[in-house]
Amino acid sequence: MKSNSTVPELHQLRNHYLVMRHGHSQANAMGLVVSSPEHGLSGYGLSAKGEEQMSRRLAEWHLAAPQQILYSDFLRTTETAQRVADHFNVPLNPDARLRERFFGEYDLHPDHVYHDVWDMDARDPSQPLKQVESVHQVAERLCALIAELEQRYNDTTLLLVSHGDPLQILLTTAAGRPLNEHREISPLAPADVRPLIAR
Template identity: 80%
Template sequence: MKSNTSAPELHHLRNQYLVMRHGHSQANAMGLIVSSPEHGLLGYGLSAKGEEQLSRRISEWHLSAPQRILHSDFLRTTETAQRIADHFAIPLEPDVRLRERFFGDCDLQPDNCYHDVWEQDAEDPSQQHRDVESVCQVAERLCALIAELEQRYDDTSLLLVSHGDPLQILLTAAARRPLNEHREISPLMPADVRPLITSQGH
């Protein structure tokens, strides 16, 4: 039976949030899943293509300028966040809650393994098949970060730099959609940035 486990609620936010996926990485170029801190903190940074994407993104930036940046401490997200921070001359800080979703036994495996995990997610967002971090767990840590930022800041524009799956899940939670639908949200491509839109329902 399909589970429609709900996301933690995110609405009536007093800050403005932009979410950004890191630029094309060496792991993307190699077709590998790199989801563990063991491999992602110091290795698999941005590819040359990723650097070019960020240069283009910065030159074409059309959203409001962020005032602060929080980012995953993986190398590819740190390098992405640093480029944006240098451009806007704003502070940045790492936060482990923005890390990549841990893909368990799929770590360092070919990226076609994602599809098996996503099929399991659609049936049950609390599933941890092959020691994968569940969608529900990812949603919990990201929503906890938003809740903390809501206490720390007021009317501030914050850019959150993270990874594909965590951002899909956060966007699903913000839209107040069932978490098992996270792959139905329009995906962020490498170096994409968009506002975090929340439902205004009570």
């Protein structure tokens, strides 16, 4: 198993990062894995439950207000980010590095297959099996985004709107934990937001 040394470390960040998972989506309601741009960019947006979650989240927002929003360009994350941007009247920018983890042959399968992938992750987070994007690949693209933002901004509160697995992996990386433990980090529920704290 590879160590975290192959992935850029996150420490001494000069910006303030919040991470947010999209609200409950039509894919969640249908119990489907929707991870490919082919299906996720134009379909499977927020469900009625997700819209309600977003209204509640914004009404109860207790963290710093974001000054910039970056988001996955999948429909469910786009709709989530737009709600936040409208609420705080701040700019937002899509970034493909925040997209859902690609689940390869499991795309459009029932979502119970996530557990099969997570079992594979625990054994080897660097090995992409069944065309699934590996944990290391996800960590690398997210850390590259953070590194770029660190060069572009200073002392800015940035909100990153993404998906469950990518955010789990980013939080694990920031905590300095082995990537095969990414499912041991407390997961973000739909529409949850949390500070990204690098250790």
